[in-house]
Each structure stands twice: as C-alpha cells, then as structure tokens.
Amino acid sequence: MQNTTELPWLSILIVVPLVAAAVLWLVRPLHRVARPFGVGVALLVLVGAVVMATQFDLAAAGQQQLTEQLSWIPQLGVSYALGVNGLGLAMVLLSVFLVPIAIAAGWREHERALEGVDVARRQAGFVALVLALEAMMIAVFAARDVFLFYVLFEAMLIPVYFLIGAYGGPRRRHAATKFLLYSLAGGLIMLVGVIALGIAGPGGPEGFLIDSLVGADLGLWAERWIFLAFFVAFAVKAPMWPVHTWLPDAAQQASPGTSALLVGVLDKVGTFGMLALCLPLFPEASRWAAPAIIVLAVVSILYGAIVAVGQRDLMRLVAFTSVSHFGFIVLGIFVRDEVAMTGAMLYMVAHGVSTAALFLFGGFLTQRGGTQDIASYSGMRQVTPVLAGSFLIAGLATLSLPGLSGFVPEYLVLLGTFRVSPVAAVAAVLAVVVAALYILLPYQRMFTGRTREELAATPDLGGRERWAVVAPLVAAMLVLGIYPAPVLDAVRPVAEELAIEHVDTTTSADPGADEAAATVAEGSGK
Structure with a gap:
C-alpha cells in the first residue's frame, strides 16, 4: 500500500452522509427542509471527495492510496481497511457526483404523489435513505478487506429496498421484494465463498485483507469454486443475463432518482x-471461466439491446439498454486484454453518467405526462424543446456517438476484444446497430410529429431542473467524450497491473492495436 495519509479522508466521506441521514430522520424541524439539507450535505461530500482526489498520485494509480487500516475482529482475521486505486477513486467520484443531482431531480415528486400524508416526514425519509446509501457506496468502493466488502455489499440492500418499496410506483412492493430476493440469493452464495476463502486462505489477524489473499495458494478446485461463488453474486448485481430480470421491474417501479x-x-x-x-x-479460475463468461456477456449485449427495442415502458427500456451495456463491461473485463479492460473501466464511469441522465430526463417527461407509456407521447419537442434536446443528448451518449461519453470506452472494449476473440467482437458490434433503434425510435415517437392536444400545455424544464440536473449531466457526457484523459490516466494503470499478473501470456498480441488504443487515448486527451 502507498500514500497513507494522516487525515482519514475515506472515513470522513463515509461518516458525514451517514450521520447527516440519522440527524435528518431524528430531528423533526429538519423535515421541512429535507431536500435543501440533503443537497447541501451531498455537495459538501462532493467537495470533500474532490479535495481528497487532489491528494491522489496519478503516477501510482495502479496502487492502493489514501489507505486506512484498523483491526476489527482479529479472531476472524477481519480488518477495517480502506483504500482506493485509480478505479476506486473514479467510482467514488461518480457516486458523490450523482447523489446531489438525484436528490435535486425529485424535489417535489413525493409531494405530488401522496396527498393527505405527512409529506415532510416522507421527504425526509427519502433523503435520509439516499444519504445513507451514499455512505455505503463510498465504503464498498474503498473496502480493502473481503469480509468488510461483503458486509457492505449486503448492507446496501436495506436503503435500496425501502427506496423502491416505499417511494416507487403502484407495484413497488413486488419490485422491491424481487430485487431483495435476487440480491439475497446472490449474497448467500457469496457468503459461502467468503467462508471458504477464510478457511483456505492464509489466516491470521489480517487473513481477509485483499493484500494478504493475493497470491495465496488456495488449491485448484477450491479456487474455482470460490471464484464461482463470488462471480454469481456479482453477476446478479451487475446484472447479467439470465439473472437480470429483477432490474426492469425495479427500474419501472422505482422513482427516477432511485433508478x-x-x-x-x-x-x-x-x-x-x-x-x-x-x-x-x-x-487461474478467472482464466478458466473466461470463455463461458464471454459467451454470457455477448448474450447479455445482444439480448438487452434486442429486447429494449420492443419495450413500451420508458423506464424498462432504459433498464434493458443497461443489461446490454453491462455485457460490454463484463466482456472487456474477461476478454483478458489490457485495452479492453481499460475500456471496461472507463465504460463504468461513462455509463453511470449517461444512464442516470436517461432515467432522470425520462422522469421529467413522465412526471409531466403522468405515464411511462412511450405511445402516450407525441410531438413533445414542440412544447418541451429543452427536455427533448437533453433526452436526445443522453440517448446519443448511450448509443456511443463520437464526442459523447460512450464512444471511447465502447471503442476500446471492441478493439481489445477483436485482438482476442474476433467472433465475440463481431457479435457485440451488432448491438451497436440495434442501439440506434432503441434510442432513436422512442425519441421519434415521443418528441417528433404532431403534439397531442392533452399535452399541448406541458411546461418545459424549469430553472432548477436545467441548472441543477441537466447542465452537470450534459457537461459530464461532453467532457468524457471530448477529454476522457483524466479518467483514462486513473484507470489504465489498474488495467496494466491486472494484465501483468492475470492476462494469459499465450494470448496473441497485436502491437498495432496497442498503438491504436494509445493514439485514441492521447488524441481524446488533446
């Protein structure tokens, strides 16, 4: 580990929103200002994360930095250990960037949805859950102990379950229960793997530290079975086909901010x-399972894209596009190529921004029209031109238009995949074509043509929606499309570290592809 600082930045970023959530829930006078309070706390955390990022050494982005470590349960080998490499830092920054935007996007949605109830307390509950979730997101991306990671992996289910089940649509309880059951099943399988890892690992008071477990001789079949236990849990969370079915229901019923x-x-x-x-x-188990995982990733890419084309519900459509995009990310991870892996990491950030924009901009439309049915809208561009333009930008970023956030990561994933598995790359390219259909056809149906009479008086985006939600998301999509160099500088050393240790050395390399990828990264930076 490197760069251990005296100031525990990561712990501070975890504690602040967690304490704020408890204070907001317990102090009744704060309920009336729940949204401003939540946005203020989230912005404070964002500023703290940016300041923390200035302490990060990009030259050593492949190593863990800003580390903290305390003995937690030494009898079990469990430690409270935090730290981030370039990927962890990028995911922490993505988390703290999206939270204030999500809170601001739904400023009055619950007030309109539930009349005759204690609206202030309900608003406070929503914001408190989001702040608690923010703390857990930061913690899970910074966890450097496997047991701590597992605890956070499961604890995140609690706020998400209530965010869907208490603040969602008419079938919110069904969606929340389905989400919980899938996640608990995956978590239970992972728990078996965690226990087995503790038994097969080196043991000792720091036995669950990732640094202690790297390179440990677990035995051939023990390693493979434990890997499968972890992978299944992560595949459910990702989500990958065929364990993805909880996501469309959750996205359809959850509030746009939650989604x-x-x-x-x-x-x-x-x-x-x-x-x-x-x-x-x-x-070794990752190399052993890679061919099967690549097949599942390609199926996810094609299945998600094709099914998205036929969706009538806007939020389910966005959910299925994400199934396809997660397939690209998993493909880039397990194709065992440094270029593809770099693209997958950048994809995680870029997709986080563009899909959040689609959900939130789509939420603005459905809040005005009162329905998520795509066929119920027509000609909205004439009455809500700012909303129409914002949705189109987010959609174009999703289908990887050059100059927007999705292009560079998708190109790098496909470039790296072509080097290792041309068949998988060609199959994945088909989804790029289908993406134009699942974005442009719904846009045409909803925003072009003649405006329905009942929608003629629909108001366009207001000042808060434009400047607090649309502006930062559109700016982020443009920056990641035109100048992705800072994120690439952070994640590429991580890919290099993983490639050095885990890429099959028998895989043929194409020096020309390496040079092309470097040219893309440098050209984008310039």
Whole structure:
C-alpha cells in the first residue's frame, strides 16, 4: 500500500452522509427542509471527495492510496481497511457526483404523489435513505478487506429496498421484494465463498485483507469454486443475463432518482467486484471461466439491446439498454486484454453518467405526462424543446456517438476484444446497430410529429431542473467524450497491473492495436 495519509479522508466521506441521514430522520424541524439539507450535505461530500482526489498520485494509480487500516475482529482475521486505486477513486467520484443531482431531480415528486400524508416526514425519509446509501457506496468502493466488502455489499440492500418499496410506483412492493430476493440469493452464495476463502486462505489477524489473499495458494478446485461463488453474486448485481430480470421491474417501479443511483452506481458494484476481487484473488479460475463468461456477456449485449427495442415502458427500456451495456463491461473485463479492460473501466464511469441522465430526463417527461407509456407521447419537442434536446443528448451518449461519453470506452472494449476473440467482437458490434433503434425510435415517437392536444400545455424544464440536473449531466457526457484523459490516466494503470499478473501470456498480441488504443487515448486527451 502507498500514500497513507494522516487525515482519514475515506472515513470522513463515509461518516458525514451517514450521520447527516440519522440527524435528518431524528430531528423533526429538519423535515421541512429535507431536500435543501440533503443537497447541501451531498455537495459538501462532493467537495470533500474532490479535495481528497487532489491528494491522489496519478503516477501510482495502479496502487492502493489514501489507505486506512484498523483491526476489527482479529479472531476472524477481519480488518477495517480502506483504500482506493485509480478505479476506486473514479467510482467514488461518480457516486458523490450523482447523489446531489438525484436528490435535486425529485424535489417535489413525493409531494405530488401522496396527498393527505405527512409529506415532510416522507421527504425526509427519502433523503435520509439516499444519504445513507451514499455512505455505503463510498465504503464498498474503498473496502480493502473481503469480509468488510461483503458486509457492505449486503448492507446496501436495506436503503435500496425501502427506496423502491416505499417511494416507487403502484407495484413497488413486488419490485422491491424481487430485487431483495435476487440480491439475497446472490449474497448467500457469496457468503459461502467468503467462508471458504477464510478457511483456505492464509489466516491470521489480517487473513481477509485483499493484500494478504493475493497470491495465496488456495488449491485448484477450491479456487474455482470460490471464484464461482463470488462471480454469481456479482453477476446478479451487475446484472447479467439470465439473472437480470429483477432490474426492469425495479427500474419501472422505482422513482427516477432511485433508478439513476441503482443502475448508475450500485450495479457497478458487481463489475467492480469482478475487477477488485475475482481477477486478483482467483487468477487461474478467472482464466478458466473466461470463455463461458464471454459467451454470457455477448448474450447479455445482444439480448438487452434486442429486447429494449420492443419495450413500451420508458423506464424498462432504459433498464434493458443497461443489461446490454453491462455485457460490454463484463466482456472487456474477461476478454483478458489490457485495452479492453481499460475500456471496461472507463465504460463504468461513462455509463453511470449517461444512464442516470436517461432515467432522470425520462422522469421529467413522465412526471409531466403522468405515464411511462412511450405511445402516450407525441410531438413533445414542440412544447418541451429543452427536455427533448437533453433526452436526445443522453440517448446519443448511450448509443456511443463520437464526442459523447460512450464512444471511447465502447471503442476500446471492441478493439481489445477483436485482438482476442474476433467472433465475440463481431457479435457485440451488432448491438451497436440495434442501439440506434432503441434510442432513436422512442425519441421519434415521443418528441417528433404532431403534439397531442392533452399535452399541448406541458411546461418545459424549469430553472432548477436545467441548472441543477441537466447542465452537470450534459457537461459530464461532453467532457468524457471530448477529454476522457483524466479518467483514462486513473484507470489504465489498474488495467496494466491486472494484465501483468492475470492476462494469459499465450494470448496473441497485436502491437498495432496497442498503438491504436494509445493514439485514441492521447488524441481524446488533446
């Protein structure tokens, strides 16, 4: 580990929103100002994370920095250990960037939805759950102890369950229960793997530290079975086909802000776990399982894209597009190529921004029209031009238009995949074509043509929605599309570290592809 600082930045970023959530819930006078209070706390955490990032050494981004470590349960080998490498830092920054936007996006949505109830207390409950979730997101991306990671992996289910079940649509309880059952099943399988890892690992008071477990001789079949236990849990969280079915229901019933955080950040815990745990702890098993995982990833890419085309519900459509995009991320991780892995990490950040934008901008539309049915809208561009333009930008970023956030990561994933598995790359390219259909056809149906009479008086986005939600998301999509160099500088050393230790050395390399990838990264930076 490197760069241990005297100031525990990561712990501070975890404690502040967690304490704020408890204070907001317990102090009744704060209920009336729950949204401003939540946005203020989230912005404070964002500023703290940016200041923390200035202490991070990009030259050593492949190593753990800003580390903290305390003995927690030494009898079990469990430590409270935190630290971030370039990928962890990027995911922490993504989390703290999206939380204030998600809170601001739904400023009055629960007030309109539930009349005759204690609206202030309900608003406070929603904001408190989001702040608690923010603390857990930061913690899980910084956890450097496997047992601590597992505890946080499961604890995150609690606020998400209540955010869906208490603040969602008419079938919110069904969606929340389905989400919980899938996640608990995956977590239970992972728990078996955690226990087995503790038995097969080196043991001692720091036996669950990731640094202690890397390189440990677990035995061939023990490593493979433990890897499968972890991978199944991460595949459910990601989500991958065929364990993805909880996501469309959850996205359809959850509030737009909840969906933005769920798909934009929380689901990335699955792919983050594959990178942070599966590859370094189980290198042989990762190579052994890679061919089958690549097939599942390609199926996810094509299945998610094709099914998205036929969706009538806007939020389910966005959810299925994410199934396809997570397939690209998993493909980039397990194709065992440094270029593809770099693209997968950048994809995690870029997709987090664009899919959050689609959910939130789509939420603005459905709040005005009162329905998520795509066919119920027509000609909205004429009455809500700012909303129409914002939705189009988010959609174009999702289908990887050059100059927007999705292009560079998708290109790098496909470039790296072509080097290792041309068949998988060609199959994945088909989804790029289908993406134009699942974005442009719904846009045409909802925003072009003649405006329905009942929608003619629909108001466009207001000042808060434009400047607190649309502006930062559109700016982020443009920055990641035009100048992704800072994120690439952070994640590429992580990919290099993983590639050095875990890429099959028998895989043929194409020096020309390496040079092309470097040119893309440098050109984007310039």
